[in-house]
Amino acid sequence: MTSSEDLELMAYNKTIIDEFRANDGVVGGAFEGLPLLLITTKGAKSGEDRVSPLSYINDDARLVIAATNVGRGKHPGWYYNLLANPDLTVEIGTDTYEATAAEVDGEERDRLWAGLVASNRRLDRYKSMTTREIPVLVVERKSG
Numbered sequence: 001m002t003s004s005e006d007l008e009l010m011a012y013n014k015t016i017i018d019e020f021r022a023n024d025g026v027v028g029g030a031f032e033g034l035p036l037l038l039i040t041t042k043g044a045k046s047g048e049d050r051v052s053p054l055s056y057i058n059d060d061a062r063l064v065i066a067a068t069n070v071g072r073g074k075h076p077g078w079y080y081n082l083l084a085n086p087d088l089t090v091e092i093g094t095d096t097y098e099a100t101a102a103e104v105d106g107e108e109r110d111r112l113w114a115g116l117v118a119s120n121r122r123l124d125r126y127k128s129m130t131t132r133e134i135p136v137l138v139v140e141r142k143s144g
Contacts, residue, residue: 009070016053025093031055034120037063039101039139040089041081052078055120056139057112063090063099063139064112071129079135090139098142109136 019027020038027036034055041050057064067079082088082101090099104112113136117124127134 005072013051013053017051020053020091025091027053030122037065038091039065039078040091041078042085042087043077044081044084050078050081052076055116055123057115057119059112059115059138061140064116065101065137065139066113066116066123067135067137068123068126069130071126073130073132075132075135079137082137088139090141099139100142101137101139103135103137112136112138 016027016031016036017038020036025036031053035057037054037056039052039054041052042048043050054065067075069076069079083103086101088099088101090097113123113134116136117127123134
């Protein structure tokens with residue numbers, strides 16, 4: 001069952017997604033100036049496409065994202081979708097491509113998390129709002 005908090009977040013995300021697509025990846029408000037992308041995952045249970053806006057950093061040819069879920073006590077749905085099927089579509093600006101995601105851990109996770117926080121201080125606040133370890137994932141473009 002979807003909570004009212006989940007419904008509010010979904011509605012908020014939809015406005016960000018619509019603005020992103022209408023303005024070639026440029027979004028104002030709370031995300032103004034932050035690197036932002038959209039990921040499309042397949043619902044782990046439904047099999048339906050699910051779009052999520054996320055901040056990211058680059059790590060060489062990889063993108064790095066974190067499953068913060070705005071500091072909530074549970075991982076976001078897109079994280080479980082990627083565990084079930086690591087294939088996704090990435091949109092950055094006007095560029096759209098197929099990719100694969102993988103969770104990282106240990107020293108690599110810590111290094112990439114530090115980079116994410118340096119890029120977007122809001123992530124540090126989200127971490128302080130939860131007791132769970134926030135998953136960090138790398139996203140690599142599929143060749144071809």
